[in-house]
Amino acid sequence: MSLQILVAGAGIGGLAAALALARKGHRVEVLEQAAAFGEVGAGIQLGPNVTRRLHALGLAPGLASIAARPAMLCVRGAHDGRELARLPFGEAGERRYGAPYLCVHRADLHGLLLDTLRHADGPASAVTLNTNARVRLVSLRGGEAVGVESADARAWEGDALVGADGLWSRVRAEVVEDDPPPRSTGHTAWRALVPQRDLPGRLRSDRVDVWLGARLHAVAYPVRGGDWLNVVVLAEAPPPPGDARDWDQAASLASLQQAT
Numbered sequence: 001m002s003l004q005i006l007v008a009g010a011g012i013g014g015l016a017a018a019l020a021l022a023r024k025g026h027r028v029e030v031l032e033q034a035a036a037f038g039e040v041g042a043g044i045q046l047g048p049n050v051t052r053r054l055h056a057l058g059l060a061p062g063l064a065s066i067a068a069r070p071a072m073l074c075v076r077g078a079h080d081g082r083e084l085a086r087l088p089f090g091e092a093g094e095r096r097y098g099a100p101y102l103c104v105h106r107a108d109l110h111g112l113l114l115d116t117l118r119h120a121d122g123p124a125s126a127v128t129l130n131t132n133a134r135v136r137l138v139s140l141r142g143g144e145a146v147g148v149e150s151a152d153a154r155a156w157e158g159d160a161l162v163g164a165d166g167l168w169s170r171v172r173a174e175v176v177e178d179d180p181p182p183r184s185t186g187h188t189a190w191r192a193l194v195p196q197r198d199l200p201g202r203l204r205s206d207r208v209d210v211w212l213g214a215r216l217h218a219v220a221y222p223v224r225g226g227d228w229l230n231v232v233v234l235a236e237a238p239p240p241p242g243d244a245r246d247w248d249q250a251a252s253l254a255s256l257q258q259a260t
Helices: 012-023 048-056 060-066 090-097 106-118 122-126 170-175 253-259
Strands: 004-008 027-031 043-046 072-077 083-088 102-105 127-130 135-141 145-150 155-158 160-163 187-195 208-213 216-223 228-236
Touching: 004 012, 004 145, 004 155, 012 027, 012 106, 012 127, 012 160, 027 155, 043 048, 043 106, 043 216, 048 060, 048 090, 060 102, 060 106, 083 090, 102 106, 102 216, 102 228, 106 127, 122 127, 135 170, 145 160, 160 170, 228 253
Parallel strands: 004 027, 004 160, 027 127, 072 208
Antiparallel strands: 043 102, 072 083, 135 145, 145 155, 187 228, 208 216, 216 228
């Protein structure tokens, strides 16, 4: 039975859900609050459980073109550099888990999903992408359908609604009574992307490196086919001033040094 599905949010989760639903024969309306489709952020690690699902959606060739394939995971102490553990990836890991371990830039993965939907034929062509569609109201209609109204008074009706509109979800607030807002964990993440060609040889990497310390940890791994290195340091520290809903805020080296 083909259903009409509404998906609020056109990030990685929303577009992946839309593609999966369309491949099962459903009609999908994607509602994105921004004026244009896009993704911000830095790196993301995709374990075999994730890449297996992306391959099932027909994305294996495109994923291979944007991803880095780390050779291993190496975990060290943050203060003395002592190796604590390692886990091989590569061909051995793929044979063991049935799918590869990949590292990508979030914007690259989002672009792959968006391009797949925009140029789809067959079942995936049943996805309609809408921008400037900020959800204002969600209503149940007779218990059999769900209605969504946007801030500019456009309306959609479907058999089901998928809330993929992020941490500050408007959909969740509409359908869950007394839903508490997200709270700060007391941690701050400092992120950087560096072209590997600009690094000295000893700092270039084809693996996932993790450093663990008291109240902090750091991660570095290649993205964009291995050409760039993604670095993240997380520590117990108050967030910088500004809107807590804005994940991308300016930070200083001094604040990072103070936190670590």
